[in-house]
Amino acid sequence: MTFNSRLDPETEKKLLKLFDLNVNFRLLYKGSHFNFDIRKLFQICSDQGSFILTVYFGKHIFGGFLKKSLPRSNEQVKDEDAFVFSLYDSDSTATRFSVNEGHHAFHRTYSSISFGDCLKVAASDREFHVNLCSTYDFNWPEWDWEKQLCEEVELHRVQGRSPANLKKGGQPIALTLCDVRDMGDSEETGLSLHDALAVINGHAPEGYKVCQPFCGMPINPSSAGYCLDPGLQDKIHCVVFVLNARSLHSYGESLVKMIKKYRREISDLGEYFLVIAAQFYLHMVTFLHLLQVQEAASLADVPVSFVLPVKNYMSELTVNRDTDILIFSAVRQILHAIDDTFEEERGEKGQEGG
Template sequence: MQYTKNEQVAQALPKEKKQRFCALLGDVELSLLYKASVHGYDAPAFHQRCDRQGPTLLVAYNNSGYVFGGYTSVDYTQSGQYITDEEAFLFYFQGKIPVCVKINSGHHARVDDSAGPSFGQQLYFCYNNQPVVYNQGGNAYTINATTMYGNDGNLKECEVYKIEQIPPVSVEEKPWRDVPWTTERREELVKLIKNYKPLESSVNRVRILMIGPVGAGKSSFFNSINSIFTGHVTNKAMAGSSSTSLTTQFRTYQVKDGREGKPLPFVLCDTMGLEEQSGAGLDIEDISCILQGLIPDRYMFNPVAPYQLKEQKFSRSASLEQKIHCVVYVIDATKISLMSSKLEEKLAGIRKKVNSLGVPQIVLMTKVDEACPLVEEDLQKVYISSYIKTKVQEVSSRLGVPVSCVLPVKNYSQELELNLSCDVLLLTALQQMLRFADDYLDDISPSY
């Protein structure tokens, strides 16, 4: 799992030192993969998050205030092989400046085994699954333990960062999707949504279910849509940065046409975040019950005990209006490439369940501004950004949905005022959700 600008786990690396490393390593970003005080000092925890992640930077902090560590350009894979890596180096700080110690000629940079991180069979971090660094001595790197870490082997933290190249700023010759970035288009979308009526007369408001990993922006999407129709930025649903889901209940949110207005014809349903490990985050069986309209508003999720049908006061099946009419997967654009196989399997299991019930599905790709510098500079360039286009295609491939069902958006997060470009993207996405809900209602059996 990767952590980026809105860190789900706070980074110990000071901003100034982080900038020094970015300058040292070139046009790169550092994304937190592993934090020992949170994930554990044991080797399996390290490998679970750091294997097959490409170049990485390990940063250790000891009780004497020293910051030191090492860089390797070769993946951790637990191959058992000796690794030759001429780009590898150890480092420590002299004041604000990182001092690099390159690998000596003819030596291996490290052994790619199942133990904790080490360099040159010389310096071992989280040694024996403990918060310590152990210097075995050796000739791979020429280091002085007193200068490097004050001979203090007791660690108070150990972090591993993925080194990511900042994508080149490139644009398509013409937009790969046509979006009018005008006030008129915004007002047209607002009017269409306000006047929307579900195809099925027995349904007053369609129900849209938001599903996604912790921190992807499910609650933030509701807050953003609510902000547009309220007329200013709101924060009704709990949203923020955390290592675990801030949403612990099943919540159904209505959006009103203005502060004193009537409810609009849709309901956004928020769920607990998905997590890769079993017994944590939202359970697939809970999702099945939600889809069938069996879980009540404000039901408190229990990751180790899914909802039991016997908990219902009534055994009758839910009405069509109580069922879910469209499922939206919320995926962070900055974390697509680092999505773990376990999380991908979980999403595949959910998609299989949703498919079996015939519910249409859309992917909301959030944080597009954080993923691409071009879009961060101007959100209206989202559909001429080659990088965002490749991310849309990657999401499509990983989740098994058509490219046309992947919608890039930017939620309101740090803004104090509404923004035309944000609104157009968000309202366009909502309009597609309502269209998909109508497709479901149009196809539903008359027996309902």
């Protein structure tokens, strides 16, 4: 089931101005939609990249930004780019404050998330409460509330917006699709994780035939054409899994575990993981969008926004707008994900150079 952000366009523009780079927001979690279940927030939003948390009180909006991912376990996160912000009604300007001391920029417990000593959001009995704290170098606007009940809490993924290479007149991306064999219920019955990671990391040469089950040697430096020092053009920058939307309920437990295992490993590499839910009949796409996208997202352990419904092409010989728009939309999302990966790599190199 889909859900919409409480952010109106004008307010979103004000928050976007808090960032030095050109970014946009992708809603991953909305408290009222998930009955203010913080466990669901951790399940959906962990390991999904940079994020912004927004907390609503009437005309007041408070929140925080973390450039790093929300951790899956209870831990503190160091992030010099983290900040908190405040905004009051559509006539004001959003104010940004750096979080005190990067070594405890963010802290997660089983029932709360905190941005330094500035902002803490805690959950109990399907409610979210917020504490706003003042320190010697940080002060909220006049505010008398402590442990105040939140009207709404949202978490958005922060990602690159309309990258220049997708705009009219910009440098085009040379999109290359790499197709590999199916996964099985185990590494012995389908593509092994070792070989999948070798392909993603650019070690497998073009046209390499991945081993069939029980055939012996996995991809390694002694394999013919093995690329020992792959360049940017050799690597995979977005991994896409294609699921059969009509039979998600029949996926076995072992296969589901394999998919989630692959997703975790791919996330650790910093690559993007998207899911395409393929459907045979066009008139079923709307039904899929309402009832099966959430199932596909849960199966692959990814946010709903990472699931891209498309229609299978069987015997089409002519252009069909209703059919083609789905695949074009999916390709555009893939290109955005690739560009986000490049942005992160450039940012990391810039920090190393500094």
